[in-house]
Amino acid sequence: MTKDLKRVVITGMGVVTSLGNTVDEFWKNIIAGKSGVGLITKFDTTNFKTKFAAEIKNFIATDYFEKNEARKYDLFTQYAVAAADEAIKNANINFDNLNRNKIGVIWGSGNGGIQTFQDQVGEFIKGNKQPRFNPYFIPKIIADIPSGVISIRHGLRGLNFSTVSACASSNNAIIDACNYIRLGKADMIITGGSEAPINESSIGGFNASKALSTNNDNPEGASRPFDINRDGFVMGEGAGALVVESLDAAIKRGATILAEIVGTGMAADAFHLTGTHPDGEGAYLGMIDALEDAAIDATAIDYINAHATSTHMGDESELKAIMRVFGERKDLNISATKSMTGHLLGAAGAIEAIISVKAITEEIVPPTINTGEVEPAYNNKFNLTLGTAQTKQINYAMSNTFGFGGHIATIILKKYK
Structure with missing residues (x-):
């Protein structure tokens, strides 16, 4: 049934x-x-x-x-x-x-x-x-x-x-x-x-x-x-x-609704014990899965809270996957908030989901700090929100997390109307 x-x-x-x-x-x-x-x-x-x-x-x-x-x-x-x-x-x-x-x-x-x-x-x-x-x-x-x-x-x-x-x-x-x-x-x-x-x-x-x-x-x-x-x-x-x-x-119960969860995606890199797939294969599949679950096109996403841990292979593979899903989109805000919080390992997704909800409700994109010279292949391809927060109306936000073992988990949050 x-x-x-x-x-x-x-x-x-x-x-x-x-x-x-x-x-x-x-x-x-x-x-x-x-x-x-x-x-x-x-x-x-x-x-x-x-x-x-x-x-x-x-x-x-x-x-x-x-x-x-x-x-x-x-x-x-x-x-x-x-x-x-x-x-x-x-x-x-x-x-x-x-x-x-x-x-x-x-x-x-x-x-x-x-x-x-x-x-x-x-x-x-x-x-x-x-x-x-x-x-x-x-x-x-x-x-x-x-x-x-x-x-x-x-x-x-x-x-x-x-x-x-x-x-x-x-x-x-x-x-x-x-x-x-x-x-x-x-x-x-x-x-x-x-x-x-x-x-x-x-x-x-x-x-x-x-x-x-x-x-x-x-x-x-x-x-x-x-x-x-x-x-x-x-x-x-x-x-x-x-x-x-x-x-x-x-x-x-008359609750105040902060945001709606509209899409979830899971996948696996199936590649390496601790390293991400060099082309971000799992990340790509997870994001696509979440978009399909939400029944929206990639163009609907206004903000991505990236996994972005500040490791060489991990950051580059995620950017490759984002490029593959979204193409070159200078209007797409991305931020790497681990630059401020550090990497909370298994708690990272929850903290970054909360950041994403606040970004939606407050219409503020949090910054990526400390980044001076962006990987040349991805410089000016997206808005990496470098240095300072930016105001922006956000209807859909995506949050990525990746784990040792090749685990991929992505959620999409929506402004509640």
């Missing part, structure tokens, strides 16, 4: 980022072109090639949890709960007036509790390999725990799981949320992603794979998407949360 797909809208958003722990503060710093990057304070970087990252500032776990409860959760879960709390408040939700059996949580993380894992294994080795593990060790490290904790916190008994697709994880979570609501499997889903990867294991591991920038003399300017002198990405941390619900449910 077939049935009509439901329209899906966004009604609330929340963040924890290096540029602010509320959406308002975060957006103010994004459109101002501020960098959230600085020298790492979480551990001694003396022996590390990279000594900087985009760290969270002023996050106090006991603002969200009782002290004893906070100890049960790795930072990536704490960030998730904080962002979800803001999104729920922002959406003006009273769960007592809703059917909790039809409200779910879908969350994304590429790494899970990597800090907890590092700490516990370190203690095991220091303790002469005596197995004295924290009783919360396993629930602190597994990637699905934020979705469980958020559901327990609010008594949400609908569908509940987590997505893991490296840096595409939270875009995949948003896509799943959209599709389940379209099918009527849920009225509302809290979705997004979180990461807390600024530690010895992550920095050392990404250094070993030569993925991170080592521009220690200029941390704030180290993330340089599309620049010919880019030398790798800058690690970030944090969380982004969105309240996604059916249009019918949102109207019924």
Whole structure:
């Protein structure tokens, strides 16, 4: 039996980022072109090639949890709960007036509790390999725990799981949320992603794979998407949360609708363990899939929040794919906001979806900072929004995310009318 797909809208958003722990503060710093990057304070970087990252500032776990409860959760879960709390408040939700059996949580993380894992294994080795593990060790490290904790916190008994697709994880979570609501499997889903990867294991591991920038003399300017002198990405941390619900449910409860999700696309590079396809094959397929799902032509897109991590192969392959989909379009604004936030890995898609929603509602395109000399083949082919934000009416925005393993996830958001 077939049935009509439901329209899906966004009604609330929340963040924890290096540029602010509320959406308002975060957006103010994004459109101002501020960098959230600085020298790492979480551990001694003396022996590390990279000594900087985009760290969270002023996050106090006991603002969200009782002290004893906070100890049960790795930072990536704490960030998730904080962002979800803001999104729920922002959406003006009273769960007592809703059917909790039809409200779910879908969350994304590429790494899970990597800090907890590092700490516990370190203690095991220091303790002469005596197995004295924290009783919360396993629930602190597994990637699905934020979705469980958020559901327990609010008594949400609908569908509940987590997505893991490296840096595409939270875009995949948003896509799943959209599709389940379209099918009527849920009225509302809290979705997004979180990461807390600024530690010895992550920095050392990404250094070993030569993925991170080592521009220690200029941390704030180290993330340089599309620049010919880019030398790798800058690690970030944090969380982004969105309240996604059916249009019918949102109207019924009198919600303020921020934007509509109209297109989703997924694909695979099927090429390399960590590198993108040199011609952006997966990126091209994902964008085409999203456009077909939205039933719009490429000319309808006004703004792209690019994945653009500031790696040599990644940035160029994405630009090739964009050129293939959109052709030369000087009216098409593109921005690479990782130049400000750093790369939040599995949380990147959620944060950049929030940026895209704000770009639509505020009619402001955020800037790409730090980029001085654009790859010659793509210079003046698009409006890369270099240096400063630009005002623009945006009806459709696209947000791309790509992950190690060749995972591709693209969403298209529309101004709600």
